[in-house]
Amino acid sequence: MAYDLERYESFGVERYRDESPFKIHGGCGLAGICDESGTLMSGEVAIQAMAVQRDRGNGLGGGFAGYGIYPELSELFAFHMMYHDTAAKEAAEAALSESFTIEVAEPMPTRPVKGIVDAPLLWRYFLAPHPHLLEERELSAEDYVVQVVMNINSRVDGAFVASSGKNMGAFKGVGFPEEIGHYFRLEEYAGHTWVAHNRFPTNTPGWWGGAHPFTLLDWSIVHNGEISSYGINARYLEQFGYTCSLGTDTEVAAYLFDLLLRRHKLPIELACKALAAPLWSEIDRMPAAERALMTSLRAVYGPGMLNGPFAIVLGFNGGMVALNDRIKLRPLVAARSGTTVMVASEEAAIREVMSSPDHVWAPKAGEPVIARVEGMEWPIHGELHLGPAEISCAVTGTEHSCEPVEVAV
Template identity: 25%
Template sequence: MNYIPSSCGLFGIMRKNDRKKIPGSIPVKCLNSIRYRGSDKGSGYASFNVNQNNHYSINVFYEEDEHQLRSLLEQNGFGINKMEVRNGNNIKSYCYDVSIGDMSSIDNVNDVLWKEGTGRIYSSGTSLDIFKGIGYPDDVGKEYSIESKEADMWLAHTRQPTNSPGYLPYWSHPFSSFNIAIVHNGDISSFGANREFLKSKGVNSFVGTDSEVIAYIFRELLKQYDLITTVKIMAGKIEDPVMKYKNRGAVLDGPYTLVIGYDDGNDLYMICIADRTKLRPAILGEDDGNFFIASEESQIRLISPGARIWTLEPDSYFIASFNRGIISPGRVGIENTNKIKIPDSFQIDAGAIEYNRLNQAILKGDQAITINNVAGHRYVGINFPDSEKDITIYGTLGNCFMNLNENNISTIYGNVADDCCDSMGGGMVKIYGDAGDILCQALNGGKVYVLGNAGNRACIQMREYVDKSTVVVINGKFDDYLGEYMSGGTLLVLSNSARNFGKYIGSGMIGGTIFIRGKVNSRNIGIQPPETAVNGMLNALRKSELITDKEYHKLKGMSFIDMIKFLPSDSRKFVRKFYSGHELPEYEYRYLNSQEKIKLNSIVNEFDTEMETHSTEFLGDKYTIIMPGNY
């Protein structure tokens, strides 16, 4: 089929230290399974083998005579012990075993090569080797015979160029700087500031892609800080104002997911960082032998069907160590909610069917149809007509499931990826597992029931028309921006632990109601001004005698959404510049009233029947009820 590139795709796998090395066939297989995320403009692999060498290796793309390159290396203090020629597509790649007197020699040589326009050292280290070129994952895999190799850790990437050309292998991932390799999906909007930070550290040669600077920033920060502090600086999670200001140019911004491999000489690390609002997917996993990072769950399930899988929490990071295991899981309270079942019988085996053919087979099949072995298939059920199909699916669904659905019923035994039920106008979707980010975007009719958890921005722009009922029930956790810009419908969350609730709930909502069982921290409702700004405002109101000293001390320390309820009416008009009514919804924490109980009883009864749960007893609990603001 003709693939339509959607974004970059990545994969990382690191073995546990008591397990066998990982064959190169695994990263090739897992990356090639999502080749539609990239293009023919570049793919690559990084392998780490600890205790492999007691000497350094460098890989160089070079367009001129090799003797000139050898001379340049020797002039800069490299002692060359061994040389291997690799075919790097349209540029030769030379792999040298060398001795190096000063690590700055690598940057010095790159300065010369890039000014001359003749080449680039693209890999250096004792345990690291990088193989990259132009083509799809299997093309580059064959070019370098990746399947014949093995490693303790692999990173892999398929590329859809956004900020640099794609016709030369210089710009393909991974990018490297001495025993550090990175692969990246997204855009680094802080690229300019990041380059200036590196220039202040003496790094002046860049190939021109935003991804390359990440490896250099990581290297430079590690010269001053430990690993976790370095990760926190890059992720913008440092609280100390002096350190924050000093390293402001090293903070990454923009929509991105980043995977870093790093060998510090004593341990091997695999790291995942995503932007603070997690606008690119990051799937994490673990089984008895390995740790995983992927763009899509199906990549991990392909080689480890029973792996424990979870998503990276917004504003978090994942670190796994070869010697110590998981240092930071990237999410609080990891649970497996995937209720896997094996069908007694099925009409379609999706294992060898591409998504467009799968949709055709479903539409041509019986009114009630069962599909097995779904593995990351995208666009299943998209824009299906109002045909009252009853579809049962076993496996792991890809993005955009049942978008624009009208009056069909779907039951999924497995997890569903991002953008499920987008603009759905009717019918019912039942998910016996977790749902990814952007669940039910612009949902305008029908019912969606989730037995497990929901990701970021669930029910954004959810709405309801006069003649349609729109209902979403989430039995588990949810991440940030639940119900953002919601304009109608009923959204019910049955999980009742505060640690299960994301931030910015109901921000921008203008209609509908969100019911969350249990007490939500009021600071997590809507988008509220920073505490320092609120305290400054209160101080100004006190100095202007719009509030008394007693009122000032009562209000200080409250969340903004609580504080505004107690402000005297004369002072409220001065506060409006801190928020818009849409950003800040209203909320109450209380028992359901009789009308709400009747409404939710009908919803929960059906949820219990369809999802095999027992939730009606929860209707007697207290709920946080969130509605559009009316300040």
């Protein structure tokens, strides 16, 4: 397919629209590390894990999310913003100040790094919702934040919210991940959980907002894979009101987690079993009660099953979950060293970061690796009640997904 590069020059929502008609194919590398004791690790750890996996990307996208990185401001929503130009910045800041008390507004600390060019304007804000607005609109703070994210991503041309959670942040852009990491001076941050991604898109030039992780509130998702069942997964989600407008598999995986964990209230272990379902031959050998549960899970969530090669790491304030596809068509290695759990596409990344891990293993197909930070709560989204259309819109910034979709109950 011939590409008109000029179409990709504009930044922001327009680019999403341009990418969206095409399914984005790609291979990738990823890593996730979590200290279950809550001890903080420098972002350099995540950079190291990705640097040895450089060959898994092609320099068209790298990114990180760190948790526990803003301990002094942990009660405020941290917004990492990307702006195409100053006009976009002004418009977005107007929207932010209308909705929040802006406690801190500052440019993202960066340094010049060879290989990183054409960076958008990068700013971060620490925000508290105006309490009277929450009361007036009868919304939780999380609902409110998602609405603001949705509004900025879809309506403010040239502005994009890279992350919006508390005590966490996403750092991503076009470049190799170690370059992006150093550009964002990640070694100056310390977090209990890091997820990282190296992108190898095959059919788009890549752009800053399109790099992984995808985030919403404190969720972040990095993904290596190609969901061969994308078509039906997207149509299944549409039935619940989500609009899959990016044409990326990652978006579908993110919404499926939202549907299963938040809306259908499945425990994370079972949500993983729905997305990477065991084979019928395994289910048939299970004890009766488990068999009944798994049979229902598979029959009901069959259209949501992610089929095809993938490895996913889902990060959040309470830890992380890594999941491989049901027949392990993409690499994922896990290790534990004391209280630290790490996953990566390649064992090299683990050996680079952990000098002598207690245990290194290849997680079985569909067996999630779950790391929980001690003492942290699990309702991952906080008090989020919004509908799927709003979730879609906030994640993708495509306006048509803001139209509420009526869903029969």
